[in-house]
Amino acid sequence: MRPGFSPDIFPPRGHEAKRLSIVDAAAGVFCREGFAGANIDLISAEAGVSRQTVYNHHGDKEKLFMAVVRDLTERCNVGIFATIATFPDQPGDLEADLIGFAVRLNQNCICNRDGKFLRKLIQTEGERYPELFAEWREQGPGRTWPAIAARFARLAYGGHLTIDDPDVAARQFLGLANAELQTIFMLGGTPSEDEVLQSATNGVRTFLRAFGKRPSPSSVKKHTALANA
Amino acid sequence: MRPGFSPDIFPPRGHEAKRLSIVDAAAGVFCREGFAGANIDLISAEAGVSRQTVYNHHGDKEKLFMAVVRDLTERCNVGIFATIATFPDQPGDLEADLIGFAVRLNQNCICNRDGKFLRKLIQTEGERYPELFAEWREQGPGRTWPAIAARFARLAYGGHLTIDDPDVAARQFLGLANAELQTIFMLGGTPSEDEVLQSATNGVRTFLRAFGKRPSPSSVKKHTALANA
DNA sequence: GACGATTTAGACAAGAGTGTCTAAATTTGT
DNA sequence: ACAAATTTAGACACTCTTGTCTAAATCGTC
Numbered sequence: 001m002r003p004g005f006s007p008d009i010f011p012p013r014g015h016e017a018k019r020l021s022i023v024d025a026a027a028g029v030f031c032r033e034g035f036a037g038a039n040i041d042l043i044s045a046e047a048g049v050s051r052q053t054v055y056n057h058h059g060d061k062e063k064l065f066m067a068v069v070r071d072l073t074e075r076c077n078v079g080i081f082a083t084i085a086t087f088p089d090q091p092g093d094l095e096a097d098l099i100g101f102a103v104r105l106n107q108n109c110i111c112n113r114d115g116k117f118l119r120k121l122i123q124t125e126g127e128r129y130p131e132l133f134a135e136w137r138e139q140g141p142g143r144t145w146p147a148i149a150a151r152f153a154r155l156a157y158g159g160h161l162t163i164d165d166p167d168v169a170a171r172q173f174l175g176l177a178n179a180e181l182q183t184i185f186m187l188g189g190t191p192s193e194d195e196v197l198q199s200a201t202n203g204v205r206t207f208l209r210a211f212g213k214r215p216s217p218s219s220v221k222k223h224t225a226l227a228n229a
Numbered sequence: 230m231r232p233g234f235s236p237d238i239f240p241p242r243g244h245e246a247k248r249l250s251i252v253d254a255a256a257g258v259f260c261r262e263g264f265a266g267a268n269i270d271l272i273s274a275e276a277g278v279s280r281q282t283v284y285n286h287h288g289d290k291e292k293l294f295m296a297v298v299r300d301l302t303e304r305c306n307v308g309i310f311a312t313i314a315t316f317p318d319q320p321g322d323l324e325a326d327l328i329g330f331a332v333r334l335n336q337n338c339i340c341n342r343d344g345k346f347l348r349k350l351i352q353t354e355g356e357r358y359p360e361l362f363a364e365w366r367e368q369g370p371g372r373t374w375p376a377i378a379a380r381f382a383r384l385a386y387g388g389h390l391t392i393d394d395p396d397v398a399a400r401q402f403l404g405l406a407n408a409e410l411q412t413i414f415m416l417g418g419t420p421s422e423d424e425v426l427q428s429a430t431n432g433v434r435t436f437l438r439a440f441g442k443r444p445s446p447s448s449v450k451k452h453t454a455l456a457n458a
Numbered sequence: 459g460a461c462g463a464t465t466t467a468g469a470c471a472a473g474a475g476t477g478t479c480t481a482a483a484t485t486t487g488t
Numbered sequence: 489a490c491a492a493a494t495t496t497a498g499a500c501a502c503t504c505t506t507g508t509c510t511a512a513a514t515c516g517t518c
Contacts, residue, residue: 036266179404
């Protein structure tokens with residue numbers, strides 16, 4: 001590292017790129033093989049890097065694993081909050097808007113590479129690293145659920161929904177939207193776009209049957225018109 | 230084994246008991262450590278058996294793993310069908326009866342030892358043994374979901390519910406009943422009785438808001454009476 | 459108590475993986 | 489093109505695990 005000059009940015013340029021490709025490859029291998037089954041030779045090969053470089057960057061296997069989980073958590077959080085920002089606060093067609101939101105949440109946060117990997121690592125190794133996953137819990141669900149619940153609360157306050165407990169409603173919303181994807185998730189598969197849309201559509205319809213306002217005359221007219229179009 | 234007599238029952242008595250204790254211990258260790266991380270010495274120690282006995286019974290690690298999954302699948306299926314048999318076909322108080330059913334399903338099939346273990350093994354190692362888990366899918370979800378859906382269809386036919394698609398309704402029922410337990414399941418934890426009851430209660434209420442018949446005058450009277458009691 | 463079958467403890471070879479080290483090759487900034 | 493830092497390949501010691509083997513101990517049954 002440079003003698004006495006700007007010691008804060010020691011790694012030049014390709015350095016950081018290699019760090020990323022290592023973490024990326026490691027994520028894939030840890031997910032496929034589990035922590036114990038993952039081997040550093042395979043990770044380095046998949047990252048296109050020598051084994052020694054992996055050790056230079058991350059010290060040992062356990063530290064590498066931690067880095068993977070932290071990276072995934074952070075990237076997933078960014079995606080989730082970006083998606084929450086698209087929540088329909090002033091809905092035009094509430095049903096269509098909520099279906100769109102549910103589909104975006106699935107495609108951008110749950111079914112994408114990062115989401116799948118993070119979920120699997122939590123399920124697989126969660127019990128082995130209590131502090132690490134406690135941190136995930138605070139940073140992840142602990143911040144995203146209230147954010148989603150707040151959006152539903154606003155929708156209720158605006159008169160678009162009839163909700164007792166926004167927290168419960170938020171969890172039930174996702175439970176319904178993903179009701180038909182559970183078996184696929186369980187086996188680590190990725191549902192097709194159609195499957196996501198189908199599940200979200202059925203889920204949102206049920207959600208609105210339970211929490212939607214009884215259709216006012218005008219909206220009935222509108223829906224009927226659409227159905228006949 | 231006995232010279233020329235009844236060659237079908239070679240293992241005497243304690244033999245089968247040991248086989249069971251090995252499979253039991255193996256289930257626990259495979260779940261905690263993953264397939265690669267599980268070690269036969271630990272399994273044999275936990276089963277109270279010598280390592281050689283494990284090999285005598287199951288040949289090798291992979292065959293042992295298969296035996297574990299098959300055993301768990303079979304035991305879980307028994308539990309699930311036993312619980313489905315308690316589905317309220319002629320409900321008195323529909324809400325209470327469905328909550329009871331949801332709680333039983335959780336406690337006897339999903340949150341119990343076998344259910345937890347099987348779920349974790351499927352999530353963790355499902356991709357590594359496609360045929361094995363294809364078998365599970367047919368024997369498990371492939372048979373239980375239609376059975377549950379049929380019960381909801383009967384309830385709808387009997388005029389207790391308004392359902393378009395019984396298969397969708399069945400999946401949404403479980404999705405709602407477990408909506409509040411997802412984070413706990415994800416980390417491999419076991420929800421408390423209270424948490425199960427709470428989630429089931431909220432889930433069933435929402436389910437009935439969506440699919441229940443509008444309360445008839447008599448049932449309103451009844452519920453009001455109960456509420457005031 | 460005696461017999462056959464099962465289980466046990468321990469040693470063993472073979473293989474795989476981690477983490478370290480070194481010297482040579484390569485990349486990077488100037 | 490130079491100098492410093494980084495990366496690389498390969499060898500290495502060490503540990504752990506699997507699966508086999510053997511001889512002694514134990515169990516169940518007659």
